[in-house]
Amino acid sequence: MIKNFKKNEINVSEPFLEGTIETDEKDWEFLEAKVEDFYKSNNISEETIEQFIIHNKQVKNFAIKFSEEENFNNREKEIAVLSAILHDIAKGFGEFELHGEKGGEIAEKILLEMGKSQGLAKSVKLAIIRHMGKEGYPTRISKEKYGNDFEYPQPATKVGQLVYECDILTQLTPEGFEKILHLRKTDKKNIEEDKKTASGKGITENEAALLSVLKNAEESYNLIKIKPIKKFAKELWEKIQKKYPNSFINF
Ligand SMILES: [Fe+2]
Numbered sequence: 597m598i599k600n601f602k603k604n605e606i607n608v609s610e611p612f613l614e615g616t617i618e619t620d621e622k623d624w625e626f627l628e629a630k631v632e633d634f635y636k637s638n639n640i641s642e643e644t645i646e647q648f649i650i651h652n653k654q655v656k657n658f659a660i661k662f663s664e665e666e667n668f669n670n671r672e673k674e675i676a677v678l679s680a681i682l683h684d685i686a687k688g689f690g691e692f693e694l695h696g697e698k699g700g701e702i703a704e705k706i707l708l709e710m711g712k713s714q715g716l717a718k719s720v721k722l723a724i725i726r727h728m729g730k731e732g733y734p735t736r737i738s739k740e741k742y743g744n745d746f747e748y749p750q751p752a753t754k755v756g757q758l759v760y761e762c763d764i765l766t767q768l769t770p771e772g773f774e775k776i777l778h779l780r781k782t783d784k785k786n787i788e789e790d791k792k793t794a795s796g797k798g799i800t801e802n803e804a805a806l807l808s809v810l811k812n813a814e815e816s817y818n819l820i821k822i823k824p825i826k827k828f829a830k831e832l833w834e835k836i837q838k839k840y841p842n843s844f845i846n847f
């Protein structure tokens with residue numbers, strides 16, 4: 597399955613951005629509840645589910661805000677919002693590296709079961725498959741696992757790009773900091789990594805975890821391209837720099 601992610605092996609576009617909208621806020625609420633049920637049925641801890649729900653809500657609200665600021669039509673906004681709600685549905689169990697691909701497939705299935713069109717389901721699926729990023733954390737660990745030429749398929753439309761940027765924008769918010777710190781403390785690999793950093797730099801493990809969160813935030817800030825999102829990210833990044841002394845960020 598994962599070999600499909602090698603460079604240039606996926607060549608699909610997202611051709612369904614036209615059309616009338618098929619969902620309303622009730623559907624969105626239904627889907628949010630569905631994501632929560634899905635987490636519960638996969639035995640994810642309550643604390644982690646709580647963090648995921650906060651994260652998904654944040655991405656959804658950013659998708660609404662920036663779809664409007666970017667003058668998306670209603671159909672484009674709908675695809676962005678549905679993708680935001682469902683983008684991490686496959687996270688927290690199974691292979692982390694595959695949560696985009698798996699999540700896209702699950703989302704497509706759910707939308708088809710709700711009676712939504714093939715076009716809508718496919719557009720959402722593709723945006724979700726393409727939310728993993730080019731240089732961020734998922735790509736880094738996937739390169740370690742699958743080799744250096746590994747690359748996730750990149751967003752192919754302005755809608756996919758917006759969903760991707762709304763997702764990484766959360767890494768610059770206090771809620772995002774809390775989520776990543778929580779996940780770092782529950783993931784074996786991250787715990788090891790923080791231990792190593794702590795002993796190498798002579799800092800505590802908590803400081804090492806915070807350092808990696810700050811690095812994520814800076815990386816996300818640099819990856820954001822869409823103007824209004826960049827402006828918002830800049831304000832957040834400046835707040836972070838004020839809160840944490842530069843000497844610490846550049847440790
Ligand atoms: Fe994700």
Ligand SMILES: [Fe+2]
Binds near residue numbers: 651655683684763
């Ligand atoms: Fe996410």
